[in-house]
Structure formats: structure tokens, C-alpha cells
Amino acid sequence: MKQNKTKEIRYLIELYKKETGRLEIDMKELASFAISKGWDPPKPITAEERLAKELARAAREVTRSDKETGQHYRVYHAVKFDQSGQGSFWVDIDEAKRPHMIKSAYARREQVVGDMLQLTLDLDHWNRVNPNEEPIIIETDVTPDIEERLAFSGTVIIR
Incomplete structure (x- = not known):
């Protein structure tokens, strides 16, 4: 979105x-x-x-079960091929070439990091402007959460 349009939208929300x-x-x-x-x-x-948006949404939901672990995994992964993020294609994880999976995995990781960064900034601000309230503190290291969910599902991850 262009900067001027963003400013106009901010003005519109305040109005x-x-x-x-x-x-x-x-x-x-x-x-x-x-x-x-x-x-x-x-x-x-x-x-x-x-239809393309509906197909992409549906593709994100397709899962299979790993034959060894029984763990469900997402089948189709988006691979962006231009800087704008508008151009992408989808690959089946069981047929995907390594460079495609690396690109897809890092793009998804960047989304998660970006979301966690913005959540941290948002809560830092809220805590600062609400000094009489108990601070809201969210742990940003989600490794224990992932390990707990894996353990709960009975999945063993081999790395």
C-alpha cells in the first residue's frame, strides 16, 4: 500500500x-x-x-499423515517468486525441491518473527501508557509451547 493511501486511511479511521x-x-x-x-x-x-484465493485457502488446509510418526503435516506450500509477494506458486511437500521448501519455510518464519516483533512493540506501548494496570507480558520464545504440543500429540521429532 502506498504511503499516501496509508495516511488517508489513518485519517479516515480517526474521523x-x-x-x-x-x-x-x-x-x-x-x-x-x-x-x-x-x-x-x-x-x-x-x-x-x-477462485484462486479460495483454492489457496483450501490448499493451506490440506494435510497428510506421516507414515512413520502419524503426525499430520501440511501438504501444499506457497513459494514466492517476486519481491512484492504477489507472485507465487504452490508445491506439494512430498514432491518439492529443496530450494522451494527453503524459500517457503523462511518466508513463513519471517511472518512469525514479524508478528512477534509487532506484538512486543504493541504490548510495550500498552504497558507504558497504562502504568496503573498489571503489565501484559507475553513470552516470545515459543519453543516450549511447540515442544509441549508435540509431546501432547505423542509425536517424536527426529532431527
Whole structure:
């Protein structure tokens, strides 16, 4: 999203809050508000684009069971091939070439790291501006959580 559009959206959200007096923002209501203020809605997506999104969503949910461990694993993985992240193809993990799986795995890891970084910054801010509240502290090392879930599922990971 371009910087100017981001600034316009920020302004629009603040205007919505000011005019409605609401603290909780329903994005569908905000969209209607934006359109009523002359905001141009995005062009509708084509049937092909909608179907492609549905297919990608469904592909993310396809799992198989590992024949040795019984553990379920995700079958289809997205591999981005351009910097914008718009261009991608999908591979079956059981047929994927190593470079494709590396690219897919690192992209997913970056998403997780980015989410954890932003959560940390958000909570640091909330804790700072709410000094009379008990601080919200979230552990960012999820290794114990992963190990616990693996143990609960009875899965043994061989590395």
C-alpha cells in the first residue's frame, strides 16, 4: 500500500472514531462510512481471482499423515517468486525441491518473527501508557509451547 493511501486511511479511521464516538471499530461499518465520505472502493475481484484465493485457502488446509510418526503435516506450500509477494506458486511437500521448501519455510518464519516483533512493540506501548494496570507480558520464545504440543500429540521429532 502506498504511503499516501496509508495516511488517508489513518485519517479516515480517526474521523470515523470522532464522528461516531466509537472506540471499537467494525471494519464493514468503517468501509460504509468511507464510501459515504467519497472514498473509492476497490475494484471488484474477478471470478478467477476469487477462485484462486479460495483454492489457496483450501490448499493451506490440506494435510497428510506421516507414515512413520502419524503426525499430520501440511501438504501444499506457497513459494514466492517476486519481491512484492504477489507472485507465487504452490508445491506439494512430498514432491518439492529443496530450494522451494527453503524459500517457503523462511518466508513463513519471517511472518512469525514479524508478528512477534509487532506484538512486543504493541504490548510495550500498552504497558507504558497504562502504568496503573498489571503489565501484559507475553513470552516470545515459543519453543516450549511447540515442544509441549508435540509431546501432547505423542509425536517424536527426529532431527
